[in-house]
Amino acid sequence: MATILCEEECDFLVLSKRAFDRILKYKKMLNSKLSYLESLPLFAEVNKSFVREIYSRSEYVTFVAKQSVFLEGEDAKAMYIVTKGMFKVSEKKEKKRRFGFLEEKLFDLKLLFL
Numbered sequence: 001m002a003t004i005l006c007e008e009e010c011d012f013l014v015l016s017k018r019a020f021d022r023i024l025k026y027k028k029m030l031n032s033k034l035s036y037l038e039s040l041p042l043f044a045e046v047n048k049s050f051v052r053e054i055y056s057r058s059e060y061v062t063f064v065a066k067q068s069v070f071l072e073g074e075d076a077k078a079m080y081i082v083t084k085g086m087f088k089v090s091e092k093k094e095k096k097r098r099f100g101f102l103e104e105k106l107f108d109l110k111l112l113f114l
Contacts, residue, residue, distance in 0.1 A: 030055075036083065 015023075037043055037051050060083075063069055069080065072092060 033083075037081070040081070 034048075034051060034055055037055060038046075038048065043051050043054075058081075063085075069087070070076075072090070
């Protein structure tokens with residue numbers, strides 16, 4: 001360690017070690033999440049600053065098992081990028097005799113547009 005002695009009036013911007021460590025941890029997490037987004041085919045040819053902008057305007061939301069994310073017939077208001085977990089997509093299809101049936105599929109995809 002060294003001693004710091006001001007020769008005249010000085011102003012310092014001070015960042016605690018704890019805060020600096022949190023910033024480093026956040027940066028590592030951020031880089032990991034940005035790398036994930038950049039690895040998706042949708043963003044493969046996109047400028048990194050654009051991907052960073054998408055990330056900065058997004059939020060992480062956790063859904064529990066059996067919770068609906070989006071219901072058929074609703075207006076799409078978001079793009080969902082799955083970062084963890086598996087989900088099921090169901091679509092009601094009409095047959096000629098006006099009987100409906102439900103088609104279900106399991107997905108382990110990275111991107112879901114609704």
